[in-house]
Amino acid sequence: MAEDGVDDTKLIKKKKHKHKRKGKHRQIQQEEGHDHAPPSIPGVNLSLNKVAFLLGAYLALGTVCFFLVQDQITGKKTNGILDSMYFCVVTMTTVGYGDLVPDTKFAKLLACVFVFMGMFLGGFALSKAADYIVEKEVTMFVKAIQVHEAFDPDQMLTDAAEESDKLKLKFLIVLAVIVLHVIAGIVVLIVVEDMNFVDAYYCVCCTITTLGFGDKSFTTTGGRIFAVLWILTSTISLAQFFVYLVELFTESRQRQLVDWVVHRKLTVQDIEIADLDNDNVVSPAEYVVFKLKEMGLVNEQLIMNVMEGFKTLDVDNSGTLTANDLSNLSKLMSRR
DSSP states (O other), rough: OOSSEEHHHHHTTTTGGGGHHHHHHHHHHHHOOOOOOOOOOTTTOOOOHHHHHHHHHHHHHHHHHHHHHHGEEEOSSSOHHHHHHHHHHHTTTTOSSSEEEEOSSHHHHHHHHOOOOHHHHHHHHHHHHHHHHHHHHHHHHHHHHHHHHSSOOOOOHHHHHHHHHHHHHHHHHHHHHHHHHHHHHHHHHTTTTTHHHHHHHHHHHHTTTOOOOSSSSOOOOOHHHHHHHHHHHHHHHHHHHHHHHHHHHHHOOOOOHHHHHEEEEEOHHHHHHOOOOEEEEOOOOHHHHHHHHHHTEEEEEHHHHHHHHHHHTHHHHHSSHHHHHHHHHHHHHHHH
8 A cells, every 4th residue: 555545446345355254144144035125214215106196185185175165265267176176286386376266264274274285295395306416416426436346437437427418318308398388388378368479478487487476377167177287297397497407507516526436545644534443444334434524425423323323222232233232122122
């Protein structure tokens, strides 16, 4: 090892031979069915089916509730069920045209409940979008370490470039979808709602951005049938557009991160800092923790909290966790 620096790969490979027997033993356990992969963290990746279920449940409940109080809602009405669904969509997306408004205290309170539920669904979707961006950056970082261990560093940079191209393609697709929504909205408003081009474009922009001034809206039966689906898909598409836009802004930084991880040289001082147990050897776990701290993804307090949890589970104080530790911990908890 050179005094001024050492390649990252050497640090990762240093203890590989120590884990070889454990890896073979674990493989045997898996073949025998004794070792099971831990469950994934719930709620990190919601499937499209679950999202569709939540949205469908909200719309169904809102439609039923507003239909039952339709006499307490005033404005330009067409059909009871259609108006109820239309009012629910306009409320959930916070468009709020004002062409249908609650007129009694009970209807106003009901509208307040559903607008907060709609905002909760929107905030939930935004949080998942933020999780997606952060998780992708962390995944790219960890993948860079793993790939660097076994493959040519240039391959990792090539993969990052391919991911960038895929992201740009998704961005362009969503942009095209938004343009189609704008065109479709303008056409329907001109043909069905009998608006001129400027008013139609103005109404489309106010709707997609959820501005909803209310001076222009869908007032006919055909227009509201179109609006129920169009408002949902157009506002969702715009939100997805901004997610990809933010991801594009961070993409260059992510590529710089990959390049930094792949080519970064560690100094002797870095190794001393990474050696948490002071055994003069940096294990893969210590290396990963060091890199995460260097990236600012974890801090000392978080590491201390995790270590406290480890010490709690390590009942026999052996410095490692085994099935016996968990069994003994369960016995201790049952005695209490």
